[in-house]
Amino acid sequence: MTTNLTPEEKRELFGDFDPDQYAGEAEQRWGSTEAYKQTQRRTAKYTKADWERIKGEAAQNQAGFADAFDQGIPAGDARAMDLAEAHRQHISRWFYDCPFEAHRGLGDMYVADPRFTANYDTEHPGLAQYVRDAIHANADRQG
Secondary structure (H helix, E strand, O other), X not given: OOOOOOHHHHHHHHOOOOHHHHHHHHHHHHOOOHHHXXXXXXXXXXXXXXXXXXXXXXXXXXXXXXXXXXXXXXXXXXXXXXXXXXXXXXXXXXXXXXXXXXXXXXXXXXXXXXXXXXXXXXXXXXXXXXXXXXXXXXXXXXX
């Protein structure tokens, strides 16, 4: 997904995390889906500045979830659901069209796959489940 970046830019943007290390697994699991193909088309054009913006938006959203979680705001509260909707829109804007049912599946993966769970739970144990629950609540309120 980061083919337009030099190895130095990848290190600068992602640190020790190498998104390309999961490319084979992603292609195997989702390569035949339209979401995967759309993501490949979109991300192939992204510049370093695009990736900085994507990372910034994602970090802001994750910080919002962490703040709501730490304040004890229920996952079904409008604030948490609005964060979930912002998360869904972020995915739709930068990667692939993300309907509510696909977003539910992504939320489920956040708790089912320990690699995703660790992304949320490292500093805030239980945050992955909270995000998953907010995603489901947001999809439920949409009907």
